[in-house]
Amino acid sequence: MARNDGYLSAKESRRISKENKAITSKLEKKRRRRNVPESEYLTEMKDPNNAVEFENLHTFFFTDAGTVKSVDSVSFDVPLGKTVGVVGESGCGKSVTSLSLMQLLQRPQGQVVEGSIRLNTGEKVYEITKTPEHVMQHLRGNFMSMIFQEPMTSLNPVFKIGDQVDEVLFFHENIYKTKEEIKKRTIELLEMVGIANSEGVYNMYPHELSGGMRQRVMIAMALACNPKLIIADEPTTALDVTIQAQILDLLRGLKDKINSSIMLITHDLGVIAEMADYVVVMYSGRVVEAGTAKEIFANPAHPYTIGLMASKPVVGREVDKLYSIPGKVPNPINMPNYCYFRDRCDKRKPCCDGLYPSEIWLSETHRVSCYLYDENCEAKAE
Ligand SMILES: Nc1ncnc2c1ncn2[C@@H]1O[C@H](COP(=O)(O)OP(=O)(O)OP(=O)(O)O)[C@@H](O)[C@H]1O
Ligand code: SF4
Ligand SMILES: [Mg+2]
Secondary structure (H helix, E strand, O other): OOOOOOOOOOHHHHHHHHHHHHHHHHHHHHHOOOOOOOHHHHHOOOOOOOEEEEEEEEEEEEOOOOOEEEEEEEEEEEEEOEEEEEEEOOOOOOHHHHHHHHEEEEEOEEEEEEEEEEEEOOOEEEHHHHOOOHHHHHHHHOOEEEEOOOOHOOOOOOOOHHHHHHHHHHHHOOOOOOOHHHHHHHHHHHHHHHOOOHHHHHOHHHOOOOOOHHHHHHHHHHHOOOOOOHHHHHEOOOOHHHHHHHHHHHHHHHHHHHOOOEEEEOOHHHHHHHHEEEEEEEEOOOOEEEEEEEHHHOOOHHHHHHOOOOHHOOOOOOOOOOOOOOOOOOOOOOOOOOOOOHHHOOOOOOHHHHOOOOEEEOOOEEEEEEEHHHHHHHHHHO
């Protein structure tokens, strides 16, 4: 185990590395099995009205410095045709949750070690954690697609933009028969995401575009095949507000046109307020609060969510200084066994020194992990 001061001797590091290799090799061996029968990875949804169900998901990275518990028992649903906004501080596991769903984790270090991700395509339900790679290749692009957070690392620097978007259509859309038809559709897609010189951009390399343009190319690629499930990881962070509004309209349009479900990851509470039906608040790899957008905005319950709400500027509200949450998140390699927010919490009570708080349901849809709502809190502190 890594020491709290962050120091790790070469001997310790070698030992950790050896242990990691043993764990990841075992998991990789399981992954690489051939001819896995469908019965092993087809399942049933708990609620058929959901497009995705994350249940008790644990995704860890086995690094030489120790095990990073990036996603530690995360559960939430994405209902069919709805938008679920996922918010939380940098490093809290938002991207890792979505990469687990796409099976695009950096392996072998990154592994789903426990839990379920059920994906409902309408015809079949897949247990993503057990679905083999060749089936995932079919699901990605055709059924679900992801707008990645970092366009420069997600676009291939040595291929032209046009070739990269063409490739998506070539592999996933069977309706375009000729190269010309595919090119026409690519140019249409580039125009759809607000790229003015679409013919010119078709022949450019990623480094010739601005960050915002690259982001829009990523969005065009993700929406190329009209996916039923869109995972948008900070889709508008690199864009200016006018383009941001256009992209959000585009996502909304697609949602209405083909009843797509959207998992929208963002730091921007304004975007969440505008787009989301449900909100999931994550903190240090866990869901600390979840509910309908109305519940979370009108009655935020967890002190972290309350802090987030207080730190956003509101038009017409005059303040000398915006609120900022003091302190920092715990070290992900050595997580404490008490509430992860405790050392930053201004509402802390004596019972908060106890074990990590369990989930409390405030309504049928609103849940929170915090001792403030635990009727037995005082008794637990004695
Ligand atoms: N390849 C990796 N190897 C080791 N640790 C990783 C890796 N990828 C992510 N992590 C760790 O997993 C945790 C969650 O990362 P994640 O990228 O999901 O954060 P995030 O919530 O998306 O943050 P941001 O808002 O900055 O995008 C972080 O502590 C990060 O250091
Ligand atoms: S459990 Fe206690 S320390 Fe943790 S967020 Fe709630 S009040 Fe704060
Ligand atoms: Mg991220």
